[in-house]
Amino acid sequence: MQIKNREDLKKYRESAIAGKTASDKNIKLLVGLGTCGTAAGADMVWAKLENKIKSDKISGVELVKVGCVGYCYAEPTVEVVYPDGESVLLGNIKEDNALDVIELHVKKKTNNASNIIKTNIASNIFKNGGKK
């Protein structure tokens, strides 16, 4: 879509926010796929998660490719964001324990798994939460 005036942008932003709100109803798995994550094997983790979600027909889960989160010592990382806004950041997710993400954090909400680095990382810095 080509934005030709302010009205267009406003509409586009509304639909983008609506899209986000809709997708926020899913459990999101943010996989760190920057250079550092990829070097540590994050794309293998991604593939593993993608296959599992497909093969088990797990609904309400969305994989999101994101950049470096900064926790390079624990790459690859996956952050699980729940519909209620809570989140856990998981570190050292390799091919062999990738499915734990689904078992422990998608099917259940385990808050004391050993791979958890941090919980509930604050996200939006914008005062108005992205609205005008």
Add this chain to the structure above:
Amino acid sequence: MAQQIRIALRNCGKLDPEKIEQYIAQSGYLALEKALFDNKPEDILKLIIDSGLRGRGGGGFPTGIKWQAAAKQKSDEKFVICNADEGDPGAFMDRAVLEGDPHSVLEAMTIAGYCIGANKGIIYIRAEYPLAIERLNVAIDQAYKMGFLGKNIMGTAFSFDISIKLGAGAFVCGEETALIKSIEGKRGEPIVKPPFPAEKGLWMKPTIVNNVETYASVCPIIVNGLEWFRGVGTEKSPGTKVFALAGKINNVGLVEVPMGSTLREVVYEIGGGIKDGKEFKAVQTGGPSGGCITKESLDTPITYENLIQIGSMMGSGGMIVLDEDDCMVNIAKFYLEFTLDESCGKCTPCRVGNTRMFELLEDITEGRGTQLTITKLETLANTIKKASLCGLGQTAPNPVLSTMKYFKHEYEEHINNKKCRAKVCRELLTFEIVADKCVGCSLCARNCPVFCIHGEPKTPFVIDQKACIKCGSCVEKCNFDAITVS
């Protein structure tokens, strides 16, 4: 507990960098909208000046003042350059921003263009960052398709183009005048300032050069206002700084903290402390242009001024943590070797002076140092600092000066006692077999490359010290811990 506040990294790890709709849903292009529809260029310029935002690429020059200097120039053409050369060893802040949130840089460059009256933007990025380049290309494409770049942006009278220029990864090309030469297709050699790029830059036209992280900090200031921004950090250094933590630290990675946080907070609270419970020795900031910060300064608030005062500098944000196993003379030598390799060779103090300094350091680490070596190093360092043309040469002696200031005793031990306490400088080490522990298995002797270990089987072996080349392979081989290094 120290808190990270993410301004430049606000979207990194939060959204898909290849989906513009996710960026827009997170207040993306809201700053550009406000700038173009609600403000005149002067208004935005004033906002950036008043916000106190300072360059995150090293020098800490006030961004708004730089933009104003370029805005004042009358010219048919002006340029906005993003410096994504990122040549500091161990630094990857800019790469993370470009890979994780490319639109934040494009949007800010466009706003900068609007402020100074430029219609062209160029991102100078090293070819070693293929993923960042790919994501930038995707983002630029999207921005053109949606009308955030190109002719008559969002139907306004303002037009702005952005293109990418690949660099070959020379450290000196991160220096703004060398960078401009490189974009012009010439050798990446610095030139004398003034004139500053803001007056005569690319193709002799007014040009602003800013760092990736500087641009990444611009949009939130416009959206949230300057009180918000000034509420983070300190009076003279508002906002946040991204640091790349590396070296002997548990949590290697990127952190973004308010300016004025202390090193202790960064290293111990966020960085998780020193690896393997070893003892903290120093942190090198400012890369090859900076210096080390010692234990005594762990509680000094990190600001541009404070770091300079203790003989280091902010630099672009690389923080290398050193522990008891690091030899400070060797660290100084490492950085000097780097600058030596990267010197463009245009001026003598830097080209020849740094080579001589490197040789003097080698003398010290290899046991030939005397008091005179120290005096020579000091004289040379000061001459090089004063007489070099660009920042590379002017700052090259800093790691040496700073380690000499804070770790003089280590230099003296190397010179007077021929000892390296960190056991790094091999030439100064002595390998000895402890007779009580040696069972006479001869394994070490068979593996010594110069056959300088002698003895009869089942009796203690002895190392011929004169012939030993200190390779260390005997220590690795011995199964009985019978060989000591001192």
